[in-house]
Amino acid sequence: MTRSAQWLYGWLLLLPAMALLALFTHYPAVATLWHSFFSTPKGARPAVFVGLDNYRNLVEDPVFWQAFSNNLWFAAGTIPASIALALLMAVWVNGRIRGRGLLRLAYFTPTILPMIAVANIWLFFYTPEYGLLEQVTRSFGFGTHNWLGSQSTALACLMVVTVWKEAGFFMIFYLAALQSMSPHLAEAAAIEGASRWHFFRRVTFPLLMPTTLFVLVNAVINAFRLVDHVVVMTRGGPDNATSLLLYYIYEIGFRFWDSAYAAALTMVLLAILGLVALAQFAFLEKRTHYQ
Amino acid sequence: MSNGTQVYASRGATHALETAGAWVLGLLWMLPLVYAFWTAFHPAEFSTRFDLLAPLTLENFRRAWDAAPFARYFVNTVMLVTMVLAAQLVLVTLAAYAFARFEFPGRNLLFALVLVQLMVMPDVLIVENYRTMSALGLRDTILAIGLPYMASAFGIFLLRQTFKTVPRELDDAARVEGCGPVQVLWKVYVPLARPVYLAYALVSVSFHWNNFLWPLIVSNSVETRPLTVGLQVFSATDQGIDWSIITAATLLTTAPLLIAFLLFQKQFVQSFMRAGLK
Numbered sequence: 001m002t003r004s005a006q007w008l009y010g011w012l013l014l015l016p017a018m019a020l021l022a023l024f025t026h027y028p029a030v031a032t033l034w035h036s037f038f039s040t041p042k043g044a045r046p047a048v049f050v051g052l053d054n055y056r057n058l059v060e061d062p063v064f065w066q067a068f069s070n071n072l073w074f075a076a077g078t079i080p081a082s083i084a085l086a087l088l089m090a091v092w093v094n095g096r097i098r099g100r101g102l103l104r105l106a107y108f109t110p111t112i113l114p115m116i117a118v119a120n121i122w123l124f125f126y127t128p129e130y131g132l133l134e135q136v137t138r139s140f141g142f143g144t145h146n147w148l149g150s151q152s153t154a155l156a157c158l159m160v161v162t163v164w165k166e167a168g169f170f171m172i173f174y175l176a177a178l179q180s181m182s183p184h185l186a187e188a189a190a191i192e193g194a195s196r197w198h199f200f201r202r203v204t205f206p207l208l209m210p211t212t213l214f215v216l217v218n219a220v221i222n223a224f225r226l227v228d229h230v231v232v233m234t235r236g237g238p239d240n241a242t243s244l245l246l247y248y249i250y251e252i253g254f255r256f257w258d259s260a261y262a263a264a265l266t267m268v269l270l271a272i273l274g275l276v277a278l279a280q281f282a283f284l285e286k287r288t289h290y291q
Numbered sequence: 292m293s294n295g296t297q298v299y300a301s302r303g304a305t306h307a308l309e310t311a312g313a314w315v316l317g318l319l320w321m322l323p324l325v326y327a328f329w330t331a332f333h334p335a336e337f338s339t340r341f342d343l344l345a346p347l348t349l350e351n352f353r354r355a356w357d358a359a360p361f362a363r364y365f366v367n368t369v370m371l372v373t374m375v376l377a378a379q380l381v382l383v384t385l386a387a388y389a390f391a392r393f394e395f396p397g398r399n400l401l402f403a404l405v406l407v408q409l410m411v412m413p414d415v416l417i418v419e420n421y422r423t424m425s426a427l428g429l430r431d432t433i434l435a436i437g438l439p440y441m442a443s444a445f446g447i448f449l450l451r452q453t454f455k456t457v458p459r460e461l462d463d464a465a466r467v468e469g470c471g472p473v474q475v476l477w478k479v480y481v482p483l484a485r486p487v488y489l490a491y492a493l494v495s496v497s498f499h500w501n502n503f504l505w506p507l508i509v510s511n512s513v514e515t516r517p518l519t520v521g522l523q524v525f526s527a528t529d530q531g532i533d534w535s536i537i538t539a540a541t542l543l544t545t546a547p548l549l550i551a552f553l554l555f556q557k558q559f560v561q562s563f564m565r566a567g568l569k
Contacts, residue, residue, distance in 0.1 A: 021442045024416070025407060120522070121323050178305075227504060228504060263418060273411055274344035
């Protein structure tokens with residue numbers, strides 16, 4: 001094939017996908033920045049340039065800061081817990097444990113169910129007085145507690161649901177990595193007299209680093225992307241205790257219809273995701289020496 | 292599975308302890324689902340009382356089915372999932388082929404632009420995409436729910452990796468026989484990538500069957516709402532506290548996916564693995 005034919009085919013084959021990507025990923029990302037410098041058009045009043053006003057409002061908005069810190073706590077709580085559990089699950093179901101197939105199924109099932117459906121189930125689980133959680137705690141003699149209705153426990157309840165939903169998903173990737181490891185490593189280590197824990201810490205875990213990185217990036221993105229359970233279980237309440245960034249964007253954009261302020265909020269989210277991407281590239285350089 | 296687990300398998304007391312731990316965790320993991328099944332299959336008065344002799348009933352399912360247009364929601368979801376998958380398969384195949392086998396200016400830059408979507412998914416750009424859909428006059432259509440996801444960076448990446456492993460000799464042989472580039476794609480690359488297509492299809496279908504926030508925003512009528520949004524509308528309104536009906540509806544809407552998963556467990560798990568390994 002001639003060079004120009006190569007060019008032409010390449011571009012033509014890419015055209016449909018690139019057009020859609022440009023329209024629904026690149027353009028909206030840039031348009032978000034652009035619109036964040038304007039006011040929200042209201043009725044006959046068109047949008048006017050307001051400079052950094054939306055960002056000034058953002059800095060002075062206590063609800064934004066609350067959603068921001070909630071989201072950081074949410075990430076800090078769910079990411080390490082779901083990754084650690086995923087690793088533990090993978091090691092268990094990779095070993096010779098009785099009922100291994102059933103256990104894999106039990107761990108993985110939450111992954112394929114819609115978040116919205118499992119959130120409904122958990123909502124019932126947490127219901128004051130009637131819910132299973134209350135029944136268990138009361139049978140141990142504790143008083144009744146409104147788990148989702150109190151500011152101190154609501155966010156933790158959402159974290160539990162998220163960890164429950166995600167751990168089995170991440171387990172799959174660890175399981176795949178464990179199964180592709182050479183058995184000679186363990187044999188060699190055993191000859192050297194390494195203990196089981198030592199082998200895990202010095203051989204298995206470092207070899208799983210690329211998987212951990214992949215899972216970590218996914219977990220971070222999910223921590224800022226998934227708010228279905230917030231919509232179903234708490235609607236950001238009580239008193240914004242469970243409002244996460246994307247949920248707050250949804251509220252501002254589609255309940256208060258303040259699209260300019262929502263654009264400024266979206267920029268914060270895009271900045272966070274950008275940082276994640278940069279961190280990933282930085283780590284990618286390092287990780288090559290494991291392979 | 293002989294991969295070091297033999298040498299370093301736990302033994303004796305440790306093994307018993309670990310088995311117990313794994314099972315406790317497994318039971319905890321199934322508990323919410325078991326609880327939902329209990330509530331859905333028993334009369335309301337047993338929904339929070341556990342009695343092994345409680346009568347079983349399908350009444351909750353019948354009432355849930357009658358209380359909302361779930362049949363229509365099912366049709367909408369199936370239409371959405373099929374449409375998105377069909378479009379994805381075509382677009383992703385063409386783009387991956389271009390990246391894997393053609394030399395053209397701007398290839399690396401364009402590939403980087405594709406990868407942007409791995410980080411900035413359409414889920415995050417709801418405000419601007421809603422504006423676009425309004426401008427296109429597509430608000431409250433099933434097309435609008437699927438459109439932002441049709442060019443999938445994940446799919447392009449996955450398939451490009453696969454196409455790159457196809458031996459050049461096969462490609463050349465087909466060309467010698469007089470196939471054009473598109474015929475080569477169809478006769479050589481696509482058949483060889485079949486397992487990856489299956490993996491991608493399963494991941495895509497379960498993602499779009501479960502997707503919620505964007506459909507919630509852009510759909511606004513019974514004719515367009517997918518199951519997830521329909522379920523939320525149903526349980527958030529006047530159903531209030533009738534948990535038997537809500538759990539029945541919840542199980543109802545997830546049943547096809549759950550049954551498919553139980554039947555094709557191995558394929559599902561392998562597909563998710565394959566999709567993750569890249």
